[in-house]
Amino acid sequence: MPLSSTPYGYLFENWAKTERTLLTEASWPAREREVVATVRRVRTAGRRLKVVGGAHSWSDAALPSYHGMSLDRLAGPVSIDRHSGEVTVWAGTRLYALNTLLAEHGLAMPVLGSVDQQSVAGAISTGTHGSAPRLGNLASLVTRLRMVLPDGEVVQVDGDRTPELFQAARVGLGALGVITQVTFRCVPAFHLEEESYPLSFDEALRALPELLDREEFVKLWWLPYTDQVQVFCYRRTQQDSTFRPIRRWLDERVLNGVVFSAVLRVGEAKPEWIPALNRAVGSIYFRPSRQVARSDQSFHIAMPPIHDETEAAIPVEQTGTALRWLREFLEGQGLAVNFVVEVRFGAGDDAWLSPAYGRATCFLGAYIAASRDRDRFFQGFEERMLSLGGRPHWGKFFRVQGSGIRRLYPRFDDFAALRASLDPEGLLLNPFLERIFLEDGRSTTIPGGRATLTRP
Numbered sequence: 465m466p467l468s469s470t471p472y473g474y475l476f477e478n479w480a481k482t483e484r485t486l487l488t489e490a491s492w493p494a495r496e497r498e499v500v501a502t503v504r505r506v507r508t509a510g511r512r513l514k515v516v517g518g519a520h521s522w523s524d525a526a527l528p529s530y531h532g533m534s535l536d537r538l539a540g541p542v543s544i545d546r547h548s549g550e551v552t553v554w555a556g557t558r559l560y561a562l563n564t565l566l567a568e569h570g571l572a573m574p575v576l577g578s579v580d581q582q583s584v585a586g587a588i589s590t591g592t593h594g595s596a597p598r599l600g601n602l603a604s605l606v607t608r609l610r611m612v613l614p615d616g617e618v619v620q621v622d623g624d625r626t627p628e629l630f631q632a633a634r635v636g637l638g639a640l641g642v643i644t645q646v647t648f649r650c651v652p653a654f655h656l657e658e659e660s661y662p663l664s665f666d667e668a669l670r671a672l673p674e675l676l677d678r679e680e681f682v683k684l685w686w687l688p689y690t691d692q693v694q695v696f697c698y699r700r701t702q703q704d705s706t707f708r709p710i711r712r713w714l715d716e717r718v719l720n721g722v723v724f725s726a727v728l729r730v731g732e733a734k735p736e737w738i739p740a741l742n743r744a745v746g747s748i749y750f751r752p753s754r755q756v757a758r759s760d761q762s763f764h765i766a767m768p769p770i771h772d773e774t775e776a777a778i779p780v781e782q783t784g785t786a787l788r789w790l791r792e793f794l795e796g797q798g799l800a801v802n803f804v805v806e807v808r809f810g811a812g813d814d815a816w817l818s819p820a821y822g823r824a825t826c827f828l829g830a831y832i833a834a835s836r837d838r839d840r841f842f843q844g845f846e847e848r849m850l851s852l853g854g855r856p857h858w859g860k861f862f863r864v865q866g867s868g869i870r871r872l873y874p875r876f877d878d879f880a881a882l883r884a885s886l887d888p889e890g891l892l893l894n895p896f897l898e899r900i901f902l903e904d905g906r907s908t909t910i911p912g913g914r915a916t917l918t919r920p
């Protein structure tokens with residue numbers, strides 16, 4: 465539970481335990497009209513309100529300062545159209561519940577990320593993505609939203625009626641209003657055959673153009689200090705599922721929860737052993753394997769142990785350069801990195817603050833668990849990725865702020881203008897949004913930003 469009641473106040477804590485705070489107020493509305501009433505009351509009181517999804521962001525994107533609102537009770541189906549594939553759910557619906565609902569109706573999300581604990585609204589709000597070179601992130605699958613604006617007005621948001629708000633709010637960082645409903649464009653249910661196999665680092669880079677061309681879903685994992693890259697390809701198939709829930713449970717509870725966690729603790733105590741530990745882990749787990757499963761079960765992995773993540777969305781052409789630099793950086797600086805580097809792909813899209821805005825993208829994920837080297841690793845990584853045109857994942861760690869972010873997004877000024885016009889009192893602001901949109905407590909200058917909410 466990301467928001468819970470304690471004798472001292474309401475506790476917000478995120479999954480990674482990187483953000484926690486005690487709040488004066490919290491609410492769990494079960495109806496949209498309760499959201500409206502709370503938004504109006506908190507605004508009139510001159511306080512701040514933040515909606516919390518599944519609290520699966522490493523960044524402080526969801527960190528409330530006064531009133532935390534959870535939509536865990538505003539969840540479940542609104543409408544399902546099997547013919548068009550359009551499915552509307554309440555915004556607090558978790559992805560695992562959405563997947564079950566879709567499967568019951570012979571439908572599926574076209575693509576998903578690695579885990580299913582996020583809420584639908586929280587997942588789209590930070591640009592959560594999977595790995596499919598010709599498909600966009602989850603927000604790009606949204607055809608309609610329903611939102612409570614900071615003044616309490618309820619609006620339907622879509623490309624025809626409110627085109628600018630639609631382009632802004634799909635990856636809206638919780639800055640424009642409280643999303644109450646999300647409509648996704650879904651597809652008929654499908655099975656995937658996952659084939660994974662190891663290649664050497666150089667072989668993997670050589671194979672990449674062909675993989676991106678040929679595969680609908682493909683990702684790579686590289687274990688630092690090894691020469692092994694595990695390639696994961698997921699291909700549509702009519703074959704029956706070989707997926708065993710007990711195997712997933714064992715992977716989660718025993719392999720990740722006990723064995724991998726123990727390896728991480730050894731590395732924490734003896735960082736100089738990490739390269740050898742990585743080589744041992746790689747030789748055991750980076751092997752050819754194959755399984756057939758329902759698409760959502762294929763996309764999702766066993767829940768990993770708690771760790772920290774940063775990620776850069778770089779132009780796809782920079783993938784090889786970025787990976788080669790990363791290998792030299794880790795080895796040259798003697799950093800102890802005990803987690804895989806993840807390489808995923810996605811199509812460009814048109815949501816103004818989507819990290820994949822306007823270009824085919826490689827999402828390069830840099831992960832680490834309980835290590836003294838985290839800050840040096842993340843800082844060096846971010847500096848280099850920014851120089852390659854990288855944009856940070858909003859839900860993971862990043863340091864760049866204000867004008868440093870503004871220059872990464874062609875429509876940043878439009879988003880900032882829209883935010884300032886919808887929320888002039890800053891009801892939805894928190895330190896995360898202030899670092900992005902405010903300088904010296906005032907709105908960042910937005911000379912080019914003219915976007916306002918146009919109504920039908």
Ligand SMILES: Cc1cc2nc3c(=O)[nH]c(=O)nc-3n(C[C@H](O)[C@H](O)[C@H](O)COP(=O)(O)OP(=O)(O)OC[C@H]3O[C@@H](n4cnc5c(N)ncnc54)[C@H](O)[C@@H]3O)c2cc1C
Nearest residue numbers: 517518519520521577578582583585586592593638643859
């Ligand atoms: C183990 C793990 C695996 C992950 N895997 C992936 C992955 O494969 N791909 C990927 O891209 N990311 C991944 N992430 C990151 C994660 O998907 C994002 O951080 C996502 O935003 C978290 O969703 P959430 O529901 O927990 O939202 P939160 O973290 O609670 O909130 C995120 C933002 O959404 C806003 N928000 C939430 N609900 C609403 C609403 N109703 N209206 C308006 N704003 C709202 C919040 O205010 C906040 O700004 C992973 C995270 C973890 C911990």
